[in-house]
Amino acid sequence: MLCCLNPDCPNPINPDGNQYCQSCSAPLTYLLRGHYRVIKVLSDEGGFGRTYLAEDVDKLNERCVVKQLAPKVQGTWALNKAIELFKEEAKRLQELGRHSQIPTLLAYFEQDSYLYLVQEYIEGQNLFKELQQRSQFNEADIRELFMYVLPVLNFIHEHGVIHRDIKPQNIMRRAYYQYRNYRGTNPPSNPPSIPNLREPTSGIPAQGDIVLIDFGASKQLTATVQSKPGTTIGSFGYSPIEQINGGEAYPASDLFSLGATSFHLLTGVSPFQLWTEYGYGWVNSWRQHLKQQISQELGEVLDKMLKKDINQRYQSAEEVHRYLNLGVNLGGTPSTMPSRQIPLPSVSLHSANNKQPASSKNKPTKPKSTVKFLALPLFIRQPTKLIKSVLVTVGVLLVTLAATQVYGYMRYKVFPVAPVFLINSLQSSTFLKQTLAGHSSYVMSIAIAPDGKTLASASSDKTIKIWNLDTGDEIRTLKGHTEGVVKVAFSQDGRIIASGSNDRTIKLWDIAKGEEIRTLKGHTDGVTDVTFSPDKKTLASSSSDKTVKLWNLTTGAEIRTLKGHTSRVTSVAFSPDGEVIAAGSNDKTIKLWNTSTGEELRTLKGHNDTVTQIAFTPDGNTLASGSADRTIKLWNVANGQEYRTIKGHTDAVWSIAFSFDSTMLASAGSDKMIKLWNPFNGDEIRTLQGHDSRIWSVAFTTDGRTLASSSEDGTVKIWRMTP
Known part of the structure; x- marks a missing residue:
């Protein structure tokens, strides 16, 4: 297959024999600069080009990464600035790429009016993917991470570079066979397919195992050329306040991000989600999310790395290294410790020469004896992987070999109670x-058109995608938001989509043309939800600025602002007759207003945590609310009384949806499960499992035969309600 290099091409993959792109008709480049064969789009850089996967035919089809500069900016100054910064990025990578833990720059050139830089391709997987497989890391893993990452951070900081986007997705673990080959030894004849399945090999330095990627050419360009001064560069939740508020970054900023990354890996809890709920307040209570005990030493290190005030943090990677006294030289020369060996976490880990650092007198008293590293086999260190693999294999086998009969035999002859893994496997x-x-x-929100044929998905990658619900084909991608898109909704006639974003705006889109109709501005913080009124004349939006706004769809003018909540408003919904508008909030309450007058009607209280989403039944008599307190509550709209609490989720509920006939209520959340309930008696009908991470959104088709769900795992899943 061959990839079209037109940065606006919606479907760039083509058969080898094509001379012109079958999607956009642009001429196809078989070999870029004579020897790079581009085969796949890796990412879209938000109006500045794309990043591709390519093969170097002059090096036995060795894979590499090709970054393309194709800026959509207005004015000569902006264009020249974009080119200047791209060149600076190439120079920076050329210098930094000499380090074994940073991708090497292979080429920089211009072709067909576009600029390109080519980088080393890192074979392996990032720590976010690894976390999805393992659920959480332990303290030994975090110390190992520090041992690998602190030296490379020290290196880039000494060269005047701040990474500004450290998170699990940007930390790669090399695959074993590439890692061995990279260090100059022959790869094994049958390399393991999972990157972290590697034998300890004492002759290989440990540091090359981890690679820091994405030094942010596109982020630098976006901030400098396209946006206002002080624009945020980084990722919410992982980036410190000085980056988010003013765009400033220092070595201590990267250390905050490393601390947030370590927290995510230790707990499995996303700092992004905590940030959206509590702002930077989460850093003061991060320990409450721990599911395992950690040493006092590591706890103190994370406390200091996660300080909101930059002056209270460590100011250099060297400080963190010195405090933890890791078994590797910070200057970049690793010890001879075997790869993936695990340090004992409860005592001080001394370097090879057993010398205490100069500042050790200020540290808590610890045993003076040197402790050796303990290497453990993978199946002992990560037993859950083995168990999961066995269960998945058994489930697939049962489905393949006459599932009903096998399940019946296992159910009644072997197991006195139906085994959960068999039920879940068959249901999925x-x-x-x-x-x-x-x-x-992350796919933050989904919506299904009234005709049940089209699905829209909104993502933190700043785009909205339109899908054919029957075939699963992507129809088009809508771009225009400058930050993550949090919510998406269809108008009642299915012709318009509204999208709400962290960039504080709402955009209206013409579905047929794929064009932006209008941008609504007025919120002073991120937009959290959007919904159309039943009469198609009004749009309601909720925001982290604690308000709900009503907009005239014809003119785009703001009608009124509804105030009353004391914290972030998370969800908004019109009653089916359009006379009442309801909103849920981080303040644990739901408020109802008269749509016409803006008068507050009542406040519903009962949840013990954030109200994450609300939904009316189609008859308008009942309001349902999902909450971070793990429950769903049903309320009588007429008198405001709670009449049922539904329990069953083991973590926060993020989304709820009624079927059109009100006979089924779907809920989903952080426990990665979708639960279907009978709303009349609160009984659970069934549980659907398949997502690898928390589920943000669920939606029914109007006929109730299909349910869609979206997740932090980056996917949308379509479920049959009638098998």
């Missing part, structure tokens, strides 16, 4: 219709 295979993958980051 029966009800999961297809998986839609195309977004490069």
